[in-house]
Amino acid sequence: MVKEIRDDLKYTDSHEWIKVEEEKVIIGITDHAQSELTDIVFAELPVIGKEIKKGDELCVVESVKSVSEINSPISGKIINVNEKLEDNPEIINKKPYDEGWLVEIKIANIKEINDLLEPEEYKKLIE
């Protein structure tokens, strides 16, 4: 099955998507990532207000058998987390780009955005 890649997002080689808005980014995992993990049964999200550096552990997503750490693609401050995931982590499987988002981060260093992958680059990566 072909995995969805959206044109208005940026990506990482560890399969996160990043929606860049003016001063903040919204982060989630890609359709490809959710399909590889299957059956997401638990999401551990960070505390709002926490300062995070690029590459630090951002959250943990667990499927029945595996534990996956998601590292932050960007430095900044956590300003929002998707609380719906606490009771319904399977939304990540169903709507990875919409209701299945993970966190919002206030951008600390705008230059880091340049390191992210464009949709075309990410497409090549998962092909």
Add this chain to the structure above:
Amino acid sequence: MIVKSPLHDIHEKLGAKFTEFSGFKMPIYYSSIKNEHITVRKKVGLFDVSHMSNIWIFGEDAEKLISLSTIEDASKIKNEMSQYTAILREDGTIIDDIIFMHLNDKYMMIPNAGMSEKITQWLRNIAKENNLAVNVNDVSRDYTILAIQGPESRNTLQKLTDTDLNKIGFFGCSYIEIAGRECIISHTGYTGELGFELQINNKEHPESLFNKIILEGNEYNIIPIGLGARDTLRLEKSFLLAGNEFKGGRTPLEALLNWAINWDHDFIGKESLIKQKEIGNYERLTNLICLENGIPRNGCEVQKDGLKVGIVTSGTLSPCLNKGIAMAYIKPEYRETHNVLDIIIRGKKIKAKVTKPPFVKKDWAILK
């Protein structure tokens, strides 16, 4: 070296995702672990478990060898019956848990994946030291093993044989013809559901048998099941997994296998077990069910009031209960039913209650 199952090509065609397990490349899931798990509880599933080992034991002293090397007295196991038991070291710790089948003048032993050489050598040494007239033949690579498990497993398999499967009682075993192939069948499994296991010599074309069972099971919604669901199914029933529950040296008393010990015969490790029983103060395997969101995993520490009281050996999210469940070795004074302990998951304390095995009771699918 990584060994592939004789059915590897079929699994690839079915779109399986693979994992490495004890030196074998086996399917971890085909569709999804949750879906496969629930299908076995409610309908029927087909597992390739060829990674398990097969050893033939035969000769005048075959029964003696099995009695001496396991916690079971083999003379009590009638023809066409199988038995779950364990092989111990002198110090009482478990080398492996096994099933052996009494098939006329021979016994087939089924040790765990990757254990065939070790167990074969171990048994041969015991035979030699005790001057026993017995042959021990590792035939693991000659056999494919299929497990068909779930409430509809008997109905599915019955379509492929003239033998009345109702006559094979729980833990019964015998030679049987299934779809024109000679197999060994046993009314056994690792899921806690109605089920059978088949040993098929690779000369008998197990790949087409696999396909036939899938075809005939179609009316009962059969699907192939990977090792992922095999693990969650067994954990919900508090069945042990050798690589987890015996790692680091655990005795059958610690692993709560008291019921499987036949004290009326001599076996290797018996003296050590008697001593451990007398001293008494040993950790025991304990069922824990989480009271908060969180999934315990192998190696998580268990605490009471900040003090370590045990360690998790197996943990998962229970697909039937939708809660975190774990088996853990816990100090005896902390394992009373309903006791609340903390499981440390990534530095956080998650409350969990001691509960009696199994986590998921019989007929869960019917009662639900």
